[in-house]
Amino acid sequence: MSVTSSAAAISAARASGRAALIGYLPVGFPSVAGSLAALSTLCGADGSSEGVDLVEIGMPYSDPVMDGPVIQRAGTRALARGVRTTDVFAAVEAVRAAGKPAVVMTYWNLVDRYGVDAFARDLANAGGSGLITPDLIPDEAGEWLAASDAYGLDRVFLVSPSSTDERISMTAQAARGWLYATAVMGVTGTRSASSDAAPKLVERIRSLAPGLPIGVGLGVSNGDQAAEIGRFADAVIVGSALIKPLLVADDAGTPEDLSGLRTVVADLVQGVRR
Amino acid sequence: MNRRVNQASLPDPSGHFDIFGGRYVPEALVAALDQLDAEFTRANADPDFWAELNRLRREYSGRPTPLTEVPRFAAHCGRARVLLKREDLNHTGSHKINNVLGQALLTKRMGKTRVIAETGAGQHGVATATAAALMGLECRVYMGKVDTDRQALNVARMQLLGAEVVAVESGSQTLKDAMNEAMRDWVATVDDTHYLIGTVAGAHPFPKIVREFQRVISTEIAEQMTERFGQLPDAVCACVGGGSNALGTFADFIDTPQVALYGFEAGGDGVETGRHAASIQGGSVGVLHGMRTYVLQDADGQTMDSHSISAGLDYPGVGPEHAWLAATGRADYEAVTDTEAMAAFQLLCRTEGIMPAIESAHALAGVMRLGQRLAVEQPDATPLIVACLSGRGDKDVATAISYFGLPGHPDLYTGGQA
Numbered sequence: 092m093s094v095t096s097s098a099a100a101i102s103a104a105r106a107s108g109r110a111a112l113i114g115y116l117p118v119g120f121p122s123v124a125g126s127l128a129a130l131s132t133l134c135g136a137d138g139s140s141e142g143v144d145l146v147e148i149g150m151p152y153s154d155p156v157m158d159g160p161v162i163q164r165a166g167t168r169a170l171a172r173g174v175r176t177t178d179v180f181a182a183v184e185a186v187r188a189a190g191k192p193a194v195v196m197t198y199w200n201l202v203d204r205y206g207v208d209a210f211a212r213d214l215a216n217a218g219g220s221g222l223i224t225p226d227l228i229p230d231e232a233g234e235w236l237a238a239s240d241a242y243g244l245d246r247v248f249l250v251s252p253s254s255t256d257e258r259i260s261m262t263a264q265a266a267r268g269w270l271y272a273t274a275v276m277g278v279t280g281t282r283s284a285s286s287d288a289a290p291k292l293v294e295r296i297r298s299l300a301p302g303l304p305i306g307v308g309l310g311v312s313n314g315d316q317a318a319e320i321g322r323f324a325d326a327v328i329v330g331s332a333l334i335k336p337l338l339v340a341d342d343a344g345t346p347e348d349l350s351g352l353r354t355v356v357a358d359l360v361q362g363v364r365r
Numbered sequence: 366m367n368r369r370v371n372q373a374s375l376p377d378p379s380g381h382f383d384i385f386g387g388r389y390v391p392e393a394l395v396a397a398l399d400q401l402d403a404e405f406t407r408a409n410a411d412p413d414f415w416a417e418l419n420r421l422r423r424e425y426s427g428r429p430t431p432l433t434e435v436p437r438f439a440a441h442c443g444r445a446r447v448l449l450k451r452e453d454l455n456h457t458g459s460h461k462i463n464n465v466l467g468q469a470l471l472t473k474r475m476g477k478t479r480v481i482a483e484t485g486a487g488q489h490g491v492a493t494a495t496a497a498a499l500m501g502l503e504c505r506v507y508m509g510k511v512d513t514d515r516q517a518l519n520v521a522r523m524q525l526l527g528a529e530v531v532a533v534e535s536g537s538q539t540l541k542d543a544m545n546e547a548m549r550d551w552v553a554t555v556d557d558t559h560y561l562i563g564t565v566a567g568a569h570p571f572p573k574i575v576r577e578f579q580r581v582i583s584t585e586i587a588e589q590m591t592e593r594f595g596q597l598p599d600a601v602c603a604c605v606g607g608g609s610n611a612l613g614t615f616a617d618f619i620d621t622p623q624v625a626l627y628g629f630e631a632g633g634d635g636v637e638t639g640r641h642a643a644s645i646q647g648g649s650v651g652v653l654h655g656m657r658t659y660v661l662q663d664a665d666g667q668t669m670d671s672h673s674i675s676a677g678l679d680y681p682g683v684g685p686e687h688a689w690l691a692a693t694g695r696a697d698y699e700a701v702t703d704t705e706a707m708a709a710f711q712l713l714c715r716t717e718g719i720m721p722a723i724e725s726a727h728a729l730a731g732v733m734r735l736g737q738r739l740a741v742e743q744p745d746a747t748p749l750i751v752a753c754l755s756g757r758g759d760k761d762v763a764t765a766i767s768y769f770g771l772p773g774h775p776d777l778y779t780g781g782q783a
Contacts, residue, residue: 153536153668154653156548157391163535176665199389200652204666226389226655230379251393253555258395276393277553 097220097245098268100145100192101304101326104363110321112363113306114356115196115330117149118182119174120165121337121346127185129337132349132356134189139353140360146186147223147328150179150197157198157225159280161331164338176205180217187218194247194268196223202235211238221245221268229265236265247271247306252288256299263300269326270296273309280310280331290323313355314362321363329359375686380569383692386685388568390655394548397555402570404475409577414470421466425499426456428463428581432589432751437716442733443740444747448598449719449754450586452610459722459756460582460610461492461563467578469496472559479503479558483547485512485540485606486677486724487519488756489563494528504528507546509539512676519760537670540606540680544654564607565684568655572684579613586751587617594749600625600735603753604727605698606642606678608687610755615696625697628687629731631673632700642671643700644683645691653681658688674703674764677724677756705730707768710758722756723764729754 104111114133118126135142151166151174158166179195186193195214202210202222214222221244227235229248239246245268250259253276263270274289289307296305307320308328317327336351375382388398408414422428430451439447452460472480480502484490490506497504506528513520513532523530536542544567551560565575583601590598601618603611605628618624633641641647644659651660653668661669661681671681690696706723709730714720721729732752739748758765766773 154541154545156545156654157552159549167535170667200660200662200666200668202666203652204662204664225391226652228388228390228392228395231387231389249392251391253393253396255396258392262392273391273393275553276555278549 096268097145097192097194097247098304101269101306104144105325110324110363111144111326112317112359113145113147113326113328114143114333114359115147115149115328116333117151117162117165117169118179119151119169119172121168121341122172123174123178123181125346127182128347129349129352130182130186131189132352133333134186134191135356136189140357142191142356142360144191145326146191146193147196147330148179148182148186148193149330150176150195150201152198152201155198157278159278159331161334161338162279165334168341176201180213183214183217183219192220193218194221194223194245195219196225199224199227207234208238208241211242211244215242215244219244221247223247223271225249229262232265239267245269249273250292250296252276252292256295259296260299263296263303266303269304269306270300271328272296272305272307272324274307274320275309277309289320293323314358314365317359317362318365327363375689376569376573380573382686382689385657385688385692386569386572387657388655389652389657390568391552393552394555394568397551398568398570400475401471401574404471405570405574408471408474418467418470422463422581426462426466427454429585430454432586432593435713435717438713439736441712442736442750443738445732445736445739445750446747447732447736448749448751450582450614450751452582452753452755453721453725453757457488457492457495458759459488459492460579460613460753461489462495463581463613464563464575464578464609465489465492465496465561468559468561468574469500469502472502472561473500475559477557477559479554480561481505481507481547481550481558482561482563483507483540483543484563485509485543485679486675486722487512487516487523487760488677488722490528490530491519491522491526493561493563494523494526497528498526505531505550507531507533507543507550509537509543510534511538512540512543515764516676516760539671540676541654541668541682548654564609565612565686566607566654566656566682572656572686575609576612576616576686579609580616582610582613582753583615583617586614590749590751596749597621597624598751599748600627601751601753602627602629602728602732602735604678604724604755605630605683605687606680606724607682608684610753612684612686614753615690619690619695626690626695627731627735628696628698629701629727630698631675631678631727632702633672635702636700640672641700642673642679642681644681645687645698646700648681656682656685658685659683659691674706674768675723675727677722678727699731699734701727701730709733710765711769719754720758721754722758723761725753725755728752
């Protein structure tokens, strides 16, 4: 496995005795250039923090059924402002230039339309580590399994508290890199408290697929929650909480203002180091 | 591609109609889809389940629905004799109740206490609210904000029936966005909630289950035609949005090649204008709402807004079995514009005293075109054509008033005021 793979970033954090921090931002919001600047801040390239360990770049989609209102709003604006599928490769390159590995999170039709093999090729060429596929389960993933094999890309599938043991095992078998465990039954978005479903699910995955790193996401909003989840997960995934300050800046007519994002990133970076 | 596949064996166990269908959904929903598939399989083999559903169809919904010959309308359809399958005479005014009663019974069997639904024109929402009231289920209906505005009467009907109506303000604020929002609800509530999808779309097993509950339409057509004419129809026609009334109309005839199958999609301003909802005629193969099918999408795969005067057909995808029937050539699909549909709407009102839903008027316009075409192609034949009149038009009166520019006041006054 190549050194840039997303799993390597998770193991490196583990080696230093903490959970990895994975941050999600969509390409194209507040603009393509603005999203590249925000991704750079997320990576800590502006010196404001050590940055996240791994970046998850979201591709805005017209029908994001796994996303709550915050990510929907950012995605809708990105699409209205003209973001295209090919912009995601520039975002991957920007993250790589900032010294961090990148995975892309995308609904399947965008990859299907681009051409699965062509997408895998261009993602690998841009330096991307792999894909998180919220609406592609291994049962339908034949073409992606082949393309990700051909280009050495990680394939991160989701598992949920409702997944049976049999499906967790099957999904872990099909995955490469790590598994995305959804902490709650629901869509993305910050919540005041994470549920106890998450530690139970992580425990189940560990017994069924020992050794496969597990990232936990959905509902993580601050450093305290990141610290709490970091105690049982290999990686903590944060999305909506990072986008909220960008939406506030965009609404205020100052989309270039990244100060709110810096504060949230610093708090989360601290959280996983507690 | 014309490969021979026995329709009774489709979808395959993983929910595919050849390359179409499947399950493109978050993993969080897979357990619920598996549970639903297993429960449907058990119920389908259980005579008590069908006895109860058939009792409700007979005593509550009013089945069998009549097959009405419409000679004054048929005078505009070449030499064809035209019969309408009167799904508009079902309780709640459309074919939607056929599916809803079946799925509501499944909900009870699964021990779930709440149903959610998406609706476009409001017909499925009203049917769902009705079944929920009948069976004591909690009910929430998601409806695009554009549709709650243009179908205010149906919003009120659902509320009167005890359902909560949520206006969806994301995206294009129509049926597709209502489906997205219902999916988001379901991901969070799947333990006690059944997503009562209203059409033969979505992830497996929904396309199969909804088809089986709508199959009664074609079963009755076959019986009524045999009894009255001693033969099956030469062609059956239906409008296609997601495609549930059409698949119900086709189901029993798919393996009977002498019955031609015609689906009429919403052509909006015309397929060539790009402002339409004809996914098969004007779309391409993609993934939407859990299924691989024909989708209206841009070069990147972003779903494009659909356009139709009919809220119930205003959807940028189509059920995967229709995609398969189109690709194999077993069924023919054509687009009918807003203008053609509204002309047929008015014609049926004036010639037969039947006010169709604007959705169903697309099928009527299709029958006019088909009958006229057949009169040229086979000048000596008198084809027997059955069209599914999927719903009644009361809900569309406001749209019709504005479309036809009706004055909104009486035609004449008698005078004699003080």
